[in-house]
Amino acid sequence: MxxxxxxxxxxxxxxxxxxxxxxxxxxxxxxxxxxxxxxxxxxxxxxxxxxxxxxxxxxxxxxxxxxxxxxxxxxxxxxxxxxxxxxxxxxxxxxxxxGQPDAPKLVMDTPEDRAFVQLLVRIHDIYISSPNCTQPHFSHTQGCMYLDPIPTQYTPERRTMPDPVIRASKLKEIYERLNWLEITIRSPFMAGERISHADITWFPTCVFMEVLLPYVFDWSPVFHEYEKFPRLSRWFEMCTKNEHFASVRDDIYNVLIQQKKDGRFDGVRGVVSCNPDFQWKYM
The missing domain is CATH 3.40.30.10 (Glutaredoxin)
Structure with a gap:
């Protein structure tokens, strides 16, 4: 253990x-x-x-x-x-x-490809996963999926997201960044033929979206459909064929599924049901 x-x-x-x-x-x-x-x-x-x-x-x-x-x-x-x-x-x-001999190479070969990877990583870090402020009630965009509106055993008071306007705006941000990602990434991996830092950065966050966007906001099964985000779905499928990506997905997925059973996300689902005038479902 x-x-x-x-x-x-x-x-x-x-x-x-x-x-x-x-x-x-x-x-x-x-x-x-x-x-x-x-x-x-x-x-x-x-x-x-x-x-x-x-x-x-x-x-x-x-x-x-x-x-x-x-x-x-x-x-x-x-x-x-x-x-x-x-x-x-x-x-x-x-x-x-x-740089050790025989080490897997996740850094791309050319300045252009390295810059492309950095762009993908930067968009993730600034607009999805980082609050950029440590003061109470400031949260990252991804927090709209799971941070409670009131203090709970999962969300201390300083991390609560009480304002549905802010939550709905952050959810829209997720949708817009996914649209950008869909038209920007390459194939089969985000930067082309091999795994890069873009893939290892976005993939764990996408597992959160895979579980929570359909469950909390009633979205279609994101990363498992081929109409709205076909390129992202093919990328996600490709990643999960890799044993290391699959094991990390299991780590996150299993915790989220258990938390779902324990009522972890009921507070956010309540915000959605009590505020039908906001847009929560995008696909």
């Missing part, structure tokens, strides 16, 4: 150089986890500490690594360097381990 933050013990393996703080159903952590699984031989260099939901609200030791109390977080053992934000952690991992 992977240790939780509270159960973490010192590592006696001198090969371990880094500690990665993960949360199974965090899409931003999952992109780092996916990179590590693709580079499977790095398990002797990077120790993963799998957190649970209570570790996030508790703060405690997590705040000592990331003062924002968010995952992913990362510590370089020898220097004591503390990193957070998935883009930064992945940049470090690429610089440190990505």
């Amino acid at each position: 992977a240790p939780t933050l509270k159960e973490e013990s010192p590592c006696n393996d001198n090969k371990i150089k880094c500690t990665f703080y993960d949360l199974k159903h965090s899409n931003n952590s999952a992109r780092v986890r996916l990179w590590l699984r693709i580079h499977g031989s790095l398990s002797e260099h990077v120790e993963t500490v799998m957190l649970v939901h209570d570790d996030m609200d508790d703060g405690g030791k997590l705040a000592a690594v990331n003062p924002l109390r968010k995952v992913p977080a990362f510590v370089v053992k020898d220097s004591g360097l503390k990193l957070y934000e998935s883009y930064v952690i992945l940049s470090y991992l690429e610089d440190k381990f990505g």
Whole structure:
């Protein structure tokens, strides 16, 4: 069993150089986890500490690594360097381990292709997955799918999204970014013939959308239909054929399905049913 933050013990393996703080159903952590699984031989260099939901609200030791109390977080053992934000952690991992012989190559070959990947990643990070403000009630766009309107066991008061206007606007943003992505990505992967950082960035977030957009907002089965988003559906299908993508999907999907059974998303569904004048369904 992977240790939780509270159960973490010192590592006696001198090969371990880094500690990665993960949360199974965090899409931003999952992109780092996916990179590590693709580079499977790095398990002797990077120790993963799998957190649970209570570790996030508790703060405690997590705040000592990331003062924002968010995952992913990362510590370089020898220097004591503390990193957070998935883009930064992945940049470090690429610089440190990505160039090793026989390592899978996720960085594209030409300046143009690298810039294209960076564009896809940047759109995701700014417009979908990052709040860009740590103050109460500011949230990322993706939070419209699951952050409660009032405090619950899942959503502390500072993270609630009480205003249906804001929620509906964020949902529209998701739809517009998916439309942009549909006409922008290449094939079979987002940047072309091989997996890149664009794929490992968008895929975990798309698993959230796969589960929550139909369940909470009554959308058609996004990424499993070929009329509205055929290119994205083919891309998603291609990714899930890869064992590492499939395992990360299972990590996130299984948690969300259990949370659905536990009533985790009932509050947001209630907002939808109580505000029929807003547009919630886009496909």
